[in-house]
Amino acid sequence: MPTILVTGGAGFIGSNFVRYWLRQHPSWEVVAFDKLTYAGNKSNLKDLEGQTNFTFVQGDICDREQIEPWVAKADIIVNFAAETHVDRSLLSSGEFVRTDVLGVHTIMECAHEHGTGLIVHISTDEVYGPILEASADEDAPLRPSSPYAASKAGGDLLALAYAKSFRIPVIITRCCNNFGPYQHPEKLIPLMITNALLDLPLPVYGDGKQVREWIFVEDHCSALDFLIENGTPSEIYNIGTGYEKQNIEVVRAILKLLGKPESLIRFVADRPAHDRRYSVNWEKLQKLGWQPKHDFDSALTQTVAWYRENEWWWRQIRDSEEFKRYYEANYAWRLK
Numbered sequence: 365m366p367t368i369l370v371t372g373g374a375g376f377i378g379s380n381f382v383r384y385w386l387r388q389h390p391s392w393e394v395v396a397f398d399k400l401t402y403a404g405n406k407s408n409l410k411d412l413e414g415q416t417n418f419t420f421v422q423g424d425i426c427d428r429e430q431i432e433p434w435v436a437k438a439d440i441i442v443n444f445a446a447e448t449h450v451d452r453s454l455l456s457s458g459e460f461v462r463t464d465v466l467g468v469h470t471i472m473e474c475a476h477e478h479g480t481g482l483i484v485h486i487s488t489d490e491v492y493g494p495i496l497e498a499s500a501d502e503d504a505p506l507r508p509s510s511p512y513a514a515s516k517a518g519g520d521l522l523a524l525a526y527a528k529s530f531r532i533p534v535i536i537t538r539c540c541n542n543f544g545p546y547q548h549p550e551k552l553i554p555l556m557i558t559n560a561l562l563d564l565p566l567p568v569y570g571d572g573k574q575v576r577e578w579i580f581v582e583d584h585c586s587a588l589d590f591l592i593e594n595g596t597p598s599e600i601y602n603i604g605t606g607y608e609k610q611n612i613e614v615v616r617a618i619l620k621l622l623g624k625p626e627s628l629i630r631f632v633a634d635r636p637a638h639d640r641r642y643s644v645n646w647e648k649l650q651k652l653g654w655q656p657k658h659d660f661d662s663a664l665t666q667t668v669a670w671y672r673e674n675e676w677w678w679r680q681i682r683d684s685e686e687f688k689r690y691y692e693a694n695y696a697w698r699l700k
């Protein structure tokens with residue numbers, strides 16, 4: 365049985381990808397390898413327990429002894445493992461550099477030692493920094509604003525250098541903002557949905573007119589599956605949709621779907637160096653033949669319904685001491 369190693373497989377996109385891959389490729393063995401940081405959650409994979417071609421391994425991509433045997437065994441590796449939240453990187457960034465840079469280095473060193481099949485390294489549109497006009501293509505300069513984005517850019521460059529120096533077959537993908545089931549409630553859309561369900565204020569940074577391009581997580585998974593089949597090693601591929609929205613529009617749409625009043629919105633102190641707009645040019649992927657299947661409005665409706673129906677999932681996170689500490693550090697002063 366061929367094996368796909370999904371690092372960061374217990375996180376938001378990783379767990380959706382594991383499920384997607386098992387559905388599309390039932391003859392594959394899927395190994396989800398994850399450190400289970402505050403963001404990793406075994407409940408994200410609960411429905412897969414007992415499935416014979418699925419294995420979960422708890423481990424750290426920065427620990428060579430832990431990751432090496434899995435890299436050596438894999439036919440394909442998809443690396444989602446990362447520290448991912450901009451606001452947390454503004455509070456403390458050591459773990460971002462460790463996982464998003466040194467973790468990539470460790471995977472590449474193992475691949476260099478043992479040889480591997482394709483490695484898909486998952487990156488982000490945030491490495492391009494703010495794009496005030498038009499859209500960033502794959503050759504746009506990297507101008508990261510946050511420690512998160514800078515660490516991701518570092519990881520990308522290392523992966524590309526290993527691809528060049530040692531002919532490791534690596535594809536880099538840079539996707540826009542994802543949303544959908546199992547996204548940690550620290551991120552914009554789930555934070556706003558769960559705060560609204562709890563009748564708490566919805567903290568909108570600055571004037572709320574920052575623009576993000578949004579993709580339903582299932583479409584990100586289908587783009588990755590498509591690139592595994594059709595992409596060329598050593599290439600970078602942007603993944604986008606064209607669904608660009610101001611944050612305030614997204615927040616208002618969520619309140620409307622939940623039947624909650626706009627009086628819950630609170631404009632609060634802005635994020636430092638807050639990127640005004642992200643927008644990727646994804647013609648390269650489009651020309652290969654990929655298209656997203658979900659439009660923003662219906663995917664948001666589906667996502668809001670999922671959070672409404674799966675309070676068991678987000679309650680355990682929101683009630684944790686860890687989340688309360690983070691909320692206190694990031695929001696208490698803003699909401700005073």
Ligand code: NAD
Pocket residue numbers: 371372373374375376377378397398399400401402403404405423424425426443444445446447448449463467486487488489516538539540541542543548
């Ligand atoms: P997430 O925070 O939900 O998941 C990250 C996962 O990585 C968690 O399960 C965590 O436990 C695991 N992890 C962290 N450090 C690890 C380590 N040292 N070893 C092993 N596992 C570790 O993040 P996500 O939103 O699912 O993002 C996944 C990837 O996609 C990231 O690389 C991120 O940069 C990228 N990305 C995310 C978005 C988005 O909108 N969420 C957009 C573009 C790209």
Ligand code: TYD
Pocket residue numbers: 449450451490541550551552553555567568569570572574575576611635
């Ligand atoms: P986020 O989900 O953190 O993703 P990213 O910063 O990686 O794009 O935030 C999306 C947008 O929403 C971003 O412009 C910041 C804004 N935002 C708020 O206004 N309030 C919040 O409480 C959060 C978490 C985000």
